Amino acid sequence: MADIPGRLAVTLVFDDRVWAEEVERFGPNSRPRLSAVTARRELEHAGAGPGFQPCGSEGPDGTNLSGCMKVYLPLGRPSSSEAPYGFVFEAVMREPLTLELHLLAFGERHPRAGARSVYQRAHKRLHRRYPDQ
């Protein structure tokens, strides 16, 4: 992968079954789904770059997303408060030395009470249970 300033030398992978469970759970013309579809198109074209940041191993809601990266959507907003959604990816290695980010979850960063955040959904996909289970 070309060494472009600000770009991460990593391949993004959107597994179709994960995409179906994370993005297609929203209505076809809903704001969250359109945001995810647009962002995926942009990321597949331009690759991972500014805005990608490591997740935490001790999230405020009990999540452990060690080894994961996140980016807020819509992409490129000047303030994170204007990007209510997020992708969470797991950083993986395809032997011998190909670094990839595989989608784990998509959703709201701060959903209404009772709904699970993108962080909690990523935690479950990683650990097979929600933090409070």
Add this chain to the structure above:
Amino acid sequence: MKAMAVPTKKLDIEIGDLIEVGGRRYDVVSDANGGVALEPAITVFADELHERHGTRPLTEAEFAEHFGHLPSDGEG
């Protein structure tokens, strides 16, 4: 006019169950108020994805090497 009781369907489900309603699958989760809520189901897990794609998670050292220089906001 006589008041009519709302018919109630009782479901014998617990937190952690996977259910299907109208062709869609949901995880039964806590609503943080002593009750339950339905969350669109997660049935594909990271270890299965690794097997499917022929990958493995990064070690801590590998993650630090490739991404440790990036800032994080601590939100999650």
